[in-house]
Amino acid sequence: MATVIEQAKEQMGKSVEATKENFTGIRTGRANPALLNGLTVEYYGVPTPIKAVATIGVPEPRTLAVTPYDASQANAVEKAIRDSDLGVSPRREGSVIYATMPELTEERRKEYVKIAKTKAEEGKVAVRNIRRKAKETIDKSVKDGDMGEDDGDRQLKELDKITKQFTDELDSLLETKQKEIMEV
DSSP: OHHHHHHHHHHHHHHHHHHHHHHHTSOOSSOOGGGGTTOEEEETTEEEEHHHHEEEEEEETTEEEEEESSGGGHHHHHHHHHHSTTOOOOEEETTEEEEEOOOOOHHHHHHHHHHHHHHHHHHHHHHHHHHHHHHHHHHHHHHHTSSOHHHHHHHHHHHHHHHHHHHHHHHHHHHHHHHHHHOO
């Protein structure tokens, strides 16, 4: 029955990874190629992720350089960046599009911290849901007689320990992200 614990641990790890991925899309004072992850470009009539049609570099701390693989798509890429909620005005030099991130105001930083807290809480809820399902499975095994009560209690304690470990990791990720966002 240790597989229930192992499965829960694996799923909780995936939730933490998903939360980390969500955090990369939240803007800090520095430019990060992950900021463009959610953007799509109309590529020959098909909505395509921007990272599939262009390379994204960081030539300066607050600037992203986006170079479309197909130079004829530069206008579409520029439009996608301009229409995004990043608050940048892209400028073009040949087929390279530069997007300079504006300085973040204190108010905007606080908004980003709230978004980060929401993402972290979503991660914690996912971890707790995984714990609940694993607990139900263990309780059912004890009730059906597939496992002794002592073994069930031991596994529940192990499950609680793992759950705490993952929620603490999410808290620490949030704290790091908050510092990053508030750093001027």
